[in-house]
Structure formats: C-alpha cells, structure tokens
Amino acid sequence: MTQRAPALLSFTNAGLTRGTTLVFDGLTLHLNERRIGLIGDNGAGKSSLFRLACGLDAPQTGSVTVQGEEAFRINTRKPNCVGMMFQNPDDQIIFPTVEEELALGLTATGTPRRDAIGQARSFLDTRGLQDWADRSVNSLSQGQRQHVCWLAILLSSPSLVLLDEPFASLDLPSQALLHEDMARVPQPIIVSTHLLEHLHDFDRVVWLDKGRVRADGRPAAVCAAYRADVRQRIADRTATVS
Numbered sequence: 612m613t614q615r616a617p618a619l620l621s622f623t624n625a626g627l628t629r630g631t632t633l634v635f636d637g638l639t640l641h642l643n644e645r646r647i648g649l650i651g652d653n654g655a656g657k658s659s660l661f662r663l664a665c666g667l668d669a670p671q672t673g674s675v676t677v678q679g680e681e682a683f684r685i686n687t688r689k690p691n692c693v694g695m696m697f698q699n700p701d702d703q704i705i706f707p708t709v710e711e712e713l714a715l716g717l718t719a720t721g722t723p724r725r726d727a728i729g730q731a732r733s734f735l736d737t738r739g740l741q742d743w744a745d746r747s748v749n750s751l752s753q754g755q756r757q758h759v760c761w762l763a764i765l766l767s768s769p770s771l772v773l774l775d776e777p778f779a780s781l782d783l784p785s786q787a788l789l790h791e792d793m794a795r796v797p798q799p800i801i802v803s804t805h806l807l808e809h810l811h812d813f814d815r816v817v818w819l820d821k822g823r824v825r826a827d828g829r830p831a832a833v834c835a836a837y838r839a840d841v842r843q844r845i846a847d848r849t850a851t852v853s
C-alpha cells in the first residue's frame with residue numbers, strides 16, 4: 612500500500628488563545644498548493660495562523676504540522692524550513708546593518724559568517740542595491756525595511772515561505788517587483804493580504820472570519836464572496852446609521 616505524503620502545512624483541530632482572546636477553536640485546514648492566499652478582516656486570525664505555522668506559537672489543543680512534523684519551533688530542528696516575513700519589519704529585523712541581517716539566514720544553516728556576508732553583498736549587487744550593504748537598517752523607510760525582509764527570504768530560500776501582509780507598506784513599483792519576485796520563487800508561498808488583485812493567479816485562497824474558514828477555493832470565487840460580504844456589511848451599517 613502506498614502511503615500518502617503528509618500535507619505541506621496542516622492544522623488539525625488546532626485551538627489557540629492569545630491573551631484572553633480565543634483566536635482558533637478547533638481549526639482544521641490542510642494546505643498543499645504552491646500559491647495560497649489568506650484573506651479576511653483585521654483580527655480574523657491571519658497573523659496568528661502564520662505564528663502557528665512558523666512555530667513561534669504552539670496550539671493549546673490539536674496539532675499544527677509542516678510536512679508531517681510538529682511546527683512548534685521547527686526551525687530549531689530543521690533550520691530554514693519555514694521562512695516568515697512579518698507584517699511589521701521591526702518585529703523581524705535583528706541586526707543593525709542590511710548585510711548582517713541578510714547573512715543571518717545563511718549562517719543559520721551553517722555558512723561561515725564571512726562567506727554569508729560575502730553572499731549577502733553579491734546578492735545586493737545583483738539587485739542594484741549595493742549601497743544598502745553597510746547601511747544602518749534604521750536609516751531605511753518602513754517599506755525599504757520590509758524589502759530587506761523579503762530579500763532575506765529570497766537569499767535564504769526556506770522550504771515554505773509565509774508572507775504576512777507583505778504589500779502593506781510598499782509603493783506601487785515595489786508591489787509590482789514583489790509580485791514578480793514571488794512568481795519566480797520555486798517554493799510554496801502563503802500570503803496574507805488585503806490587496807486581492809495580487810491573488811488572482813494563485814492556486815487557492817482561504818477566507819478567515821473570526822478564526823474560522825468562511826470560504827476556501829479558487830481565488831475568483833473566494834475573493835468575490837469576501838467582497839460581497841464586505842459590501843453587504845457596509846450597506847447594513849449605512850442603513851442602521853441613517
């Protein structure tokens with residue numbers, strides 16, 4: 612009998628409480644597609660889902676697995692297994708300079724520090740960003756710091772990429788560049804975003820609503836359902852106010 616490979620990312624009856632908020636009350640979701648979008652209102656649980664998937668938080672009940680392995684702290688057991696780009700780059704960036712920050716993902720998998728810095732510089736060269744190498748991260752704008760986080764993901768090339776609202780602070784040219792970059796990444800990517808147009812060519816979109824899966828399927832159908840729901844809620848509110 613052939614055994615089916617475990618899903619890339621699985622939530623099985625996962626329960627998560629953050630502070631006093633019950634975020635997930637038995638979330639079950641199996642994700643295997645190469646490009647997956649995650650949508651939903653602020654507070655729906657998108658960032659919490661990513662925190663479980665990259666092993667920063669553990670579910671209090673049920674399980675979360677990446678390729679069949681428990682997700683909690685997975686990168687300490689399998690370095691560079693899951694790469695996460697946070698909504699706020701300041702939650703992510705550790706080092707004072709751009710080259711040191713980019714080198715981190717390489718040293719984590721055993722590249723000696725000097726080689727890692729060299730690779731980071733060469734990579735910045737290929738992107739026309741050689742001036743950024745020894746720049747202080749603090750001297751960059753929010754959008755530029757977000758771009759540094761994306762470059763760190765590209766350079767370290769994790770097996771599963773999680774991007775939490777990656778377009779949020781980006782100007783239009785940077786959004787277009789990120790969209791193009793993403794298309795070239797061979798690894799599976801899960802992206803949360805409110806900019807639904809970036810998801811039109813994805814394989815699957817999941818709409819989270821108050822910690823539950825409200826719709827799940829092809830991007831056009833799921834995004835249309837979410838847009839319609841938002842329109843209806845705005846209409847209801849307008850009717851109540853007037």
Ligand SMILES: Nc1ncnc2c1ncn2[C@@H]1O[C@H](COP(=O)(O)OP(=O)(O)O)[C@@H](O)[C@H]1O
Pocket residue numbers: 629630631632634651652653654655656657658659660
């Ligand atoms: N650090 C925290 N402590 C307590 N509650 C939190 C924390 N972060 C998020 N929450 C709550 O968890 C729920 C889900 O939040 P989050 O996952 O950040 O949603 P989203 O990313 O979809 O906006 C919200 O009700 C939010 O208020």
Ligand SMILES: [Mg+2]
Pocket residue numbers: 657658659698775
């Ligand atoms: Mg969020």
